[in-house]
Ligand code: SF4
């Protein structure tokens with residue numbers, strides 16, 4: 001049921017995104033993003049997991065990429081640079097402000113990001129775009145890390161099977177080599193429920209952060 005609700009929400013917001021973009025009202029979408037940025041303080045990065053059109057198109061793209069055997073095992077080193085999302089953010093803000101105000105040029109930055117997310121995900125795992133490229137993800141991580149409610153693991157139940165790791169699109173859940181228990185990083189977590197739904201021990205649940 002939760003999976004259906006999440007997918008339905010994704011499709012609805014993808015429709016809203018397409019409508020907003022075709023009407024040329026990018027500011028409206030940035031307004032939605034701004035609200036979710038604050039919401040992340042309470043609920044975590046639900047924008048990334050439930051609302052973001054990039055994430056929504058990346059899910060079938062990843063499936064297709066695996067079917068066609070296009071996925072590389074590892075992303076190249078330069079693509080793991082922590083500075084890329086910052087560069088993307090600066091380019092995005094510059095494109096939206098300086099170019100528009102001085103030269104009157106309006107670049108369809110959201111559309112460009114959407115296409116980029118598809119291209120990158122055809123070749124690399126989704127966490128490459130989510131964690132190493134997306135400027136919106138960078139901003140969401142600032143507030144998401146303080147999320148009051150988030151996915152978390154009950155260590156008494158966790159058996160360290162790593163199934164959660166295999167379905168996480170953002171490398172937010174890692175099973176410790178030392179104690180073989182999973183831990184979720186709310187800074188990276190999209191609150192997508194993939195891990196919770198696959199965990200064979202029902203060790204993962206969404207709730208008030210314990211520490
Ligand atoms: S899927 Fe569940 S039991 Fe397996 S490592 Fe993750 S939290 Fe632990």
Ligand code: SF4
Pocket residue numbers: 151164167168169170171172173184185188189190191192193194195196
């Ligand atoms: S930790 Fe779980 S809820 Fe968070 S992004 Fe990964 S799979 Fe989704």
